[in-house]
Amino acid sequence: MKKKHWALALPLYFVGLLLAWLFSSWLAELATERLSQSLKNEAQEELLLAKSQLESALFRDVFLADSLATVFTIDPDEAFQNFESIAKQLMSKSTFVRNVGVAPDDIIRKNYPLAGNEKAIGLDLKSLVDQYPTVLKARELKDVFLAGPLELVQGGRAIIVRLPIFYDYPRSDNYWGVISVVIDYTRLMESAGLLSNQQYTIAIRGVNGSGRGGQIFEGGLDTFEQPDYQGLLIIPNGEWWIAATFNVALNDYQKSAIILGQLLLLLFYSGLFWGGFVLWKLYRTERFFANEDVLTNIKNRRFALSYLHSLLSKGRSSKFAVFVIDLNRFKYINDNYGHETGDELLRRVALSLAEVVRGGDVVARMGGDEFLIIANRLNESEAQKLAEKIKRYGESLPITVGDEQIYPSLSIGLAICGEGDGTPENLLQLADQRMYRDKTACASQPTELHQS
Numbered sequence: 001m002k003k004k005h006w007a008l009a010l011p012l013y014f015v016g017l018l019l020a021w022l023f024s025s026w027l028a029e030l031a032t033e034r035l036s037q038s039l040k041n042e043a044q045e046e047l048l049l050a051k052s053q054l055e056s057a058l059f060r061d062v063f064l065a066d067s068l069a070t071v072f073t074i075d076p077d078e079a080f081q082n083f084e085s086i087a088k089q090l091m092s093k094s095t096f097v098r099n100v101g102v103a104p105d106d107i108i109r110k111n112y113p114l115a116g117n118e119k120a121i122g123l124d125l126k127s128l129v130d131q132y133p134t135v136l137k138a139r140e141l142k143d144v145f146l147a148g149p150l151e152l153v154q155g156g157r158a159i160i161v162r163l164p165i166f167y168d169y170p171r172s173d174n175y176w177g178v179i180s181v182v183i184d185y186t187r188l189m190e191s192a193g194l195l196s197n198q199q200y201t202i203a204i205r206g207v208n209g210s211g212r213g214g215q216i217f218e219g220g221l222d223t224f225e226q227p228d229y230q231g232l233l234i235i236p237n238g239e240w241w242i243a244a245t246f247n248v249a250l251n252d253y254q255k256s257a258i259i260l261g262q263l264l265l266l267l268f269y270s271g272l273f274w275g276g277f278v279l280w281k282l283y284r285t286e287r288f289f290a291n292e293d294v295l296t297n298i299k300n301r302r303f304a305l306s307y308l309h310s311l312l313s314k315g316r317s318s319k320f321a322v323f324v325i326d327l328n329r330f331k332y333i334n335d336n337y338g339h340e341t342g343d344e345l346l347r348r349v350a351l352s353l354a355e356v357v358r359g360g361d362v363v364a365r366m367g368g369d370e371f372l373i374i375a376n377r378l379n380e381s382e383a384q385k386l387a388e389k390i391k392r393y394g395e396s397l398p399i400t401v402g403d404e405q406i407y408p409s410l411s412i413g414l415a416i417c418g419e420g421d422g423t424p425e426n427l428l429q430l431a432d433q434r435m436y437r438d439k440t441a442c443a444s445q446p447t448e449l450h451q452s
Contacts, residue, residue, distance in 0.1 A: 013273055020269040024262040031258050032250065039248035043199035044229055047244050054192035055234055058183070061094045062161055062236045065181040066144055068100070069163035076165050076176040080104065087112035090181075096188045097181055098158060104177035106135060116154060125178070131160070134208055135178050138162035142172040144236050146209050149185045149217050157185040161236075189218075200228075200244045209238015219243075293365040295343060296350035304364035304372050308424045311374070311417070320376045320417045321383035323390065324431040325353070327369035328409035328442050337401055342369075344399050349408050352394045357386075372428075380416050387412050411439035 068090050072079040079086060080102060087100040091112065101111045106125040111117040125132050134147035147160040161181040166172040189195050194202055195218075203219025206212065211232075216224075224230070227243035250258075291303035299307075311320060327349060334342040346369065353363045353371060362374040375386060391410050398405040413435025420426035 009277055013270075016269060016273055017266070020266055024265040027265070028258050028262050031261070035250060035254060036248050039199075039250075040228060040246045043197075043244075043246040043248060046193075046197055047200050047202070047229060050193045050197065051231075051233055051242065054188065054194060057095060057188060057191060058159075058235060061096055061181075061183055062144060062146070064090055064094050065097070065100075065161045065163060065179070068181070069144070069165060069179055072102075072163075072165045072176075072179060073169045076104075076167060080110070083110045084112055096184045096191070098156075098184045099182050101180045101182070102177065103180065106132075106178060108180075119153075134160070134162055135164075137208075138164045138178060139175060141237060142166070146235050146238055148207065150207075152182070159183040159185050159188070198247060200246050202242060202244045204233065204240050204242050206233075206238070206240040209235055209240070211239040212241040214241070293350075296347050296365050298350045298354060299362055299364035301364060301366045301372075304362060304366065304374065305424065307362055308374060308427070312422065312424055312427075319379050320374060321378045321380075321386070322415050322417075322427055322431050323373040323375065323383075323387060324366075324413045324428065324435040325349075325371040325373065325390070325394075326411045326435055326439060328411055328439060330369040333406065337406070341399070341401050341406070345406065345408055348397055348399050349394055349410070352397050352408075353390065356390050356393045378416075383414050383416060387414050409442065411435050411442055413438055 068086060071086055083102055087102075090100060091097055099111060099113060099117055101108050101117070101120060103109065103125055108120050108123045108125065111120050114121075125135050130150070131147060134145060138145035142164060145162045147162055149157050149159050152158050159182075161183065163179040163181065164172075165176040165179060167174040167176050201219065201223060203216060203221075203223035205216040205218075205224070206214035207217050208214070223245055224243045226245065228246045230241065230243040233240040233242045291299055293300040308322065327345070330342060330345070333345060346365070349371065350363070350365060353373060357363060357373060357375060360376055362372075364372045364374075366372050373390070375383065378386065391412055394410045395408055398407045400406075413431045413433065415427050415431040415434070417427070420430050
């Protein structure tokens, strides 16, 4: 390469390299942002699914507890006598209920299962300053009310479902007492997956169903101050408010992949630039050795011979045929109608040959009025049919000169791969000899060059 070409190429390369670096950095930033957003979306989907599972599990057990209250509403005293069998049936169907207590006149008289809850028997709920307001709230609502989450005396955290019972349902003016169904809060949360998912950190507020303004019972205040997500968590006759931050930091593999992408983009730019530079140099050196014939816009002799050598040198098993085609009385046309008419006739013949063969075949002008077709995947019979088709179609397209139409006349000779000594030269020689025999036969017959 000449020094002046290097002097031009190097500054252009480094300017382009800077632009490629800026572009790759923008792409890397965009990829990081998109990947982070994708991880956030995935985390939010996981959170919403866990939230839905929590709501579903909680409502399912509350519904079962409410069915227990229905039994008591029909006849509180009789249901009280059969409490153990009724509570046992509830426990067998529920998932997260720890125990059930019944308190006529707000004094706990029975508990199921009794084991571990013996101390609660005889407990007056009115003495529980923190819990008794939830009993009064259920009595006021005349409906189920969720208390908690709260810490149990016997250990663990729980949600207590308060179910007020009245003698005179549905008026519900004559109060009988309350049923308390204790739901294991920790098991409920673990089952929903809210506390164990590594994709997010949650916080929940709204003790006793007080919603967004209530006390925080899960997580910390900082999660509420800058949340990636926040929304309602519906519970029976109340609500909790949940907030979450998403843990979406890219891992080492993802970071490495983005950096690798940047480097590959720079390498691609370098390869593209220098590859283009080399191709430009080759074009300048080889532009006079192009593969196309300037006059007819089909392949030229150089390309045809190179292609034929390639076919034979690779020892391909598929058959192919070569057709040498020559225009009859072309000198007569040039002498009597001019070289421009002769050139037009050559272009017309080239067009007809390109149209009659298949897309994978090669049509070339070998020079003067001689053409070559290399047709792939043909046996001898098929080649003969194609030769007839070439002659018939090629001689059917005239050119117009003034008031006259001049039809071309073609002589064709063909040879099949495998004939002769297997060299390109011998194959072309055979086809050329057969073309001349056809030309001699044609010359012995009068041929109309034109029709008025």
